[in-house]
Amino acid sequence: MPLPLKPSPFPTVTNTKWRIRRVVAGSSSNNTSPQNTKTSWSCSVTTSPTKRVVPKASANENTPPNRITRVASAAVALPVDTVAIATVATEKATPIKTPNELELQRMRNRGFWNRKWHMADVTHMLLGVGTHVLALSAPFVFNTGAVLVALVLFFMTGIGVTLGYHRLLTHRSFKLPKWLEYCFAYCGCHSGQRDPIFWVSVHKNHHKYTDQERDPHSPREGFWFSHFGWFHYHEYLAMKCGEPEIGVYSNVPELKAQWFYRFLHDTYVWHIIGLGVLLYLVGGYPYLAWGMGVRTLVVNHGTFLVGPVCHLWGGRPYNTPDTSTNNGIMALFTFGEGWHNNHHAIPRSARHGFKWWQVDVTWWIIKFLEMVGLATDVYLPTEADRKRTQLSLLAKAAII
Ligand SMILES: [Zn+2]
Numbered sequence: 001m002p003l004p005l006k007p008s009p010f011p012t013v014t015n016t017k018w019r020i021r022r023v024v025a026g027s028s029s030n031n032t033s034p035q036n037t038k039t040s041w042s043c044s045v046t047t048s049p050t051k052r053v054v055p056k057a058s059a060n061e062n063t064p065p066n067r068i069t070r071v072a073s074a075a076v077a078l079p080v081d082t083v084a085i086a087t088v089a090t091e092k093a094t095p096i097k098t099p100n101e102l103e104l105q106r107m108r109n110r111g112f113w114n115r116k117w118h119m120a121d122v123t124h125m126l127l128g129v130g131t132h133v134l135a136l137s138a139p140f141v142f143n144t145g146a147v148l149v150a151l152v153l154f155f156m157t158g159i160g161v162t163l164g165y166h167r168l169l170t171h172r173s174f175k176l177p178k179w180l181e182y183c184f185a186y187c188g189c190h191s192g193q194r195d196p197i198f199w200v201s202v203h204k205n206h207h208k209y210t211d212q213e214r215d216p217h218s219p220r221e222g223f224w225f226s227h228f229g230w231f232h233y234h235e236y237l238a239m240k241c242g243e244p245e246i247g248v249y250s251n252v253p254e255l256k257a258q259w260f261y262r263f264l265h266d267t268y269v270w271h272i273i274g275l276g277v278l279l280y281l282v283g284g285y286p287y288l289a290w291g292m293g294v295r296t297l298v299v300n301h302g303t304f305l306v307g308p309v310c311h312l313w314g315g316r317p318y319n320t321p322d323t324s325t326n327n328g329i330m331a332l333f334t335f336g337e338g339w340h341n342n343h344h345a346i347p348r349s350a351r352h353g354f355k356w357w358q359v360d361v362t363w364w365i366i367k368f369l370e371m372v373g374l375a376t377d378v379y380l381p382t383e384a385d386r387k388r389t390q391l392s393l394l395a396k397a398a399i400i
């Protein structure tokens, strides 16, 4: 069910009419001498939006999707001493659907449930259902030790995603020694949000195509799809991101070149199952229910809510060309990831909470790692950089 959002970025057609009037003063019908006349021009413009155009299919995949055509629809006649009227109709951006986009449309029409389920979809759906069942049973097996284990794992795996997957591996906001980078990535792996190759690939596409058709998890396709539906529909995801098939992830060659990330990618599920078995052996069912149920549920719902919530509700101090927002409540649950509008404005910044009161736990940890000499090349925009970004975004919006 589509949500009411800001005006769609997908092009509509407008008709613009220019009315140009030449006014000749001081002349009579029998005297058109240039010395006796004074000429001025007036111009008025009217623009009327028209209905959205249903794009036509194109057999040519190479056709640019946002081709802009301009059509001059009337000739201009300018008789001397009479009013000259020129009407020019301009048509803007009729997108031509490529075969890939048509297939995407067909998949959308089929819906989420009525489609081919790949092994990856089934696996992650089962893991998700298992997590919820464990979480629901957790209050009945309350145990202080189990809750403490869940809290520690919540912190480790949450930071693994926000610091490791997001700010380090996706945006390269700073550098860590390889052994420490792999430690954070391994913690992120246990969050239940899949391995770094998958996560980073999806998130890079989110930044590249924010709020467009190719955005992997835009709330334009519905709140629930943006929250978790995308995570269980790998074929659609691959097609949206322009991949030839599932499992290619062509935009993360730097990760695919490292054996450690390939290993995590190939063996991801076994690490999750292994942690579950370990918790069960150490503390029995309460440890399993709290450590794998409640903890995974909170980490995943928190992180996956950033997608819809921080593109729907919150402040927008930066006029980014998307719907990203700053949401303080989300920031509290996600170690600072809720300052999403700040992040979309300056994605490489290691710090997302730009103001002193914008709680950003992930940044505090990066700062600590820098102080002890482990984090290097930390990118932190100055106040002047942030002001410049704000002005340039405003200027861009004014031009558009
Ligand atoms: Zn975003």
Ligand SMILES: [Zn+2]
Residues within 6 Å of the ligand: 166, 170, 171, 203, 207, 343, 347
């Ligand atoms: Zn990001």
